[in-house]
Amino acid sequence: MAPESREDCTSRLLREFWDYDQTVDVVSCCQAFLNYRQSGYLTYFDRYPEVPPAGLTPDFTALLGDYGLVGEVKRTFPEDDDAFRKEIDQLKSYDVPLTFKSDKGGTRSTPKTQDIVLILFSPSNSLEIAYRIGDFQDRGEITFAKNLVLLEAIYDMSGPISHYVFRKIPGGSRPFRDTSLPQEARLEPFLGEKRKSINVYPGHFKSYKVREVFCNDQPPPLYTAIYLWTKVFYSLLTPEEVEVWRRGNPQKSVPVKVVPRDLSARINSELIPGGNVRAVWMHAALEFLEGCGLVTMSSKSEFEVQYRNLAGTSQESGSEEGDRAVSGRVKEYATVLARLFCESKASEPTKPMMPPPPGTRQMKLTEVKTDREGTS
């Protein structure tokens, strides 16, 4: 198999970055909708659930009094039946009575009724995936005690303001069993019986996206690296180091020592309060930045970041990423980092591209890999 070219590598990293961002959008849409729509009935929306005792990590849980929704967002499913079945098995793991977070403090309760909502964000394949899931159920190969509700998310650009649209997929989908909610708050009559859709505009969800930044899936290292570089590292500088840039050249590197576990703890307490950003995400991002030549590992658990403004970093002009690329004249960090990483890897052809950090959830990494294959 031919080694991946620098251009293909850059495109792949950026596509993973944008795909993850869209998943963050979809989860933010759900959070915005349930907060506005169900404001009187939503007990708690947990964006970073880790459900005991098994530590299950769906993309969200929403507790609405006696009714609970476990949410999972998928961009695609594998073609292969066995691999497809494994993805269904992941959903099946939610098919037991789960304890939902019912407040910020971590109080938990088990709703009387619980459903699983699978949101398919795959414009070309949603209906086919829904059909296959329904087929598995019809053949009795898999059964759910809880209802599995299938929603389709699409990005509608036809109107004057583009927005996300959510609608229930007929066939394969079971109803929301939300009868404990008052009629005006129920989802099933609207989405199921009347076949209507929910529209969520960027203006609705942007504040959730800004506050939460991530979703419960492991982000691609580039995505985390961008967050660290634009939102976190500067806050770790001493006043003296800030002065270096204020008076001098911001392209001059300032060394910053960081420990992944400390970084995630700081983010979860100060920058994304109530977040569940994992240390392994930090580790993966720092290894990625090491691949960019911007970080060195100073000990097993400590990294030294050569922090600076990347806007002066050399970058070829052109738009090999196609119409989604930002103009080569703009020193945009995602493109700069992707290129630095891929240039570095191209000069080291025998090294593996990105070994997963210790403790990384392999299942989620596979999802990312599958995503890029499925949406290219």
Add this chain to the structure above:
Amino acid sequence: MRELAELRRLDPDATKFSLDQLWSVLEHQAEVDPRYKVTFSTIHARGDCADLFSRPESEEFRVVREQHDGFSLYDLTRVISRSDIEGGSRTVSGTFGLYKDEAEDIWTAFTSEGPDFLKSGLIRFVESFRPAVASIHLTSGQLRHLFEHLEDATGCRILVTKAVLYSHREEGAIDFKERSYQELFNFAESEDDYVDKIEYELKKDGETVFHAFTSRDGISYYYGGQIRYLRDTFLPALAAATSRNSELFEHRERDLAKDLLKPLDIVYDRDVFTSAEDNLRLIRALANVDRSGLAVLHKNPYLHVSFLDFYDGATFDIFATGSNRISIIPGYRSSVHALSRITEQIFKDFQEGSIEEESQPEYSLTDFLSQ
């Protein structure tokens, strides 16, 4: 500074002088010396800017402050060391004054020294205090209102003798000569340009009674005529106009305790995002802010940019989510300096709009549900 010498000549026993006395001397100098020029620079600074300026942070500046009643005078010396200067260094020195305007956090620095002291001395000195001290910026619309106010308040006709306009889309300046100021601003609007600098005269009964210059970054030159038009009318109105923006820009950082975002919107009275190219133009405008970095999280059709100002670590999430609105959401660090830089670059390189505090959205069920 010749004004101080004149004050001392008029009252040799006084140790302090008032701002009114200083203005009287400026008026007198303007009357007796047709070559007399004064430059005024309107700036934003929270706290005691007069005290701040007496303690330069950079070793290349030395100042001696003389405190008076309502203003301060500073003897400023700057040693510029550079390899391309003969002998390795040169010294720029002169005197400037500083007073606080009535508008909150707005100060005016002024000097009658020559252009070398202005550019290499005073302006560089003020810049060395960034981000605590921020330049102010006016839009073409605000400049037009200033001239309307000047015309109304003085009863004079305003003639633009020279102006510099720039296109939002193309490089290169457009010179504009000898027309009324309304023609100038109408021309700029029709051509989708922004007004950068204006040299103008006040005419009364066919006579020129005042000759001055102003720029969108708060620099005003007095060239001739009655300086009271600047003192009484133009500079106070300029300070008030800029104060509004500064008030909007203050205390915008995200409130962690209340989990509160404090977004600002740039609003346009027409659709400015009609294609993907418009998103790109906004990205390019943001990338032109010096000492900043940005990452594009979502490029099309809605735009989401993460922006970092390397002066002070201010961070922003910037969205274009509709056809006529840009939303700027400050992070845990924000500053007047950073917001001023961002909005001005958007106004220059993308499009001028009006800055508004984003009202808390009030969504109803129908906003989310299909009909």
